[in-house]
Amino acid sequence: MNQPITALVIMGVAGCGKSSVSQALCQLNGAIAIEGDTFHPAANIAKMSAGIPLTDDDRSGWLDSLCDELRAAIARGQRPVLTCSALKLRYRERLRAAVDGLGFVYLELTPRVAADRVAHRPGHFMPKTLIDSQFDALESPSSEPLVLTLNAATQNIKELASEANRWWDERKEGAAS
Template identity: 75%
Template sequence: MLPPINALVIMGVAGCGKSSVSQAICALNGATPIEGDAFHPAENIRKMSAGIPLTDADRSGWLGILCDELRRSIDAGQPPVLSCSALKRSYRERLRSAVPGLGFVYLELTPAVAARRVAERPGHFMPTSMIDSQFATLEPPVDEPLTLVLDASRQDIPQLAAAAHHWWRQHEPD
């Protein structure tokens, strides 16, 4: 029997498709989407918009809010799917400690594809100049528990969502 997954985090660098894949998974199984970017404080948005990478301290309060949102959704009986960069292992461990049975779907992407996709997004606060800092911060979730790695460079949103949905269903709690 596979260990149960009570909630998902769709993670990766900017431009990998976190929000779109999260929404598509929720449409497949009725889960509750949580858009991580919606919970950034104004100062974080200002810094990122100006091309200034966030520090661990900048992300700390934001991660705490995301932990609360995940728990709130689970307590309400609504399995959540969080879109969140979760670039460092320490960030993922913080989320895991707040929510037992948390699964991660890592949307792996090349820097070139990420830069192209971010440049094509209208009205988003993340400038393409931030891509290098995203990859510099990224600690890929190699050998981490309850983690699925998908190639977001070669698969489209429906394929990524279907793969993640299938994997999650294999880990459904009893």
């Protein structure tokens, strides 16, 4: 039997479509969206806005906040969908330690596509100049348990959300194997 998934993280580098896929997924299944970027402290946003990559120390308190938010949503009986880059295995392990049955939808794309999308994204603090640092930090989760890897460069938001929803539905508590 498949391990049940209680919550999802939509992950990947900047520009992969995390927020859009999360919103579309939540509309499909009534889950609650948790936008990870809104939990960054002002110092992190200022750093990224200036084109300075975040360090593990910069992300530490942010990850703690995301863990707390996931646990609180589950305690309220909600099905949370968190957007979080979760670029490194240790970040994903920290999130997994907070929530049993945490699944990850990895929106994979190329550096060129990511840079183009970020360059054309109005009003966001993440500059195109940080794309290379995101790919440098990325440790692919594709071989980890409870990970669905999707091609965010060739599939549209609706397709990505539908595929993620189908995968999550197959892993609900009590679903047949």
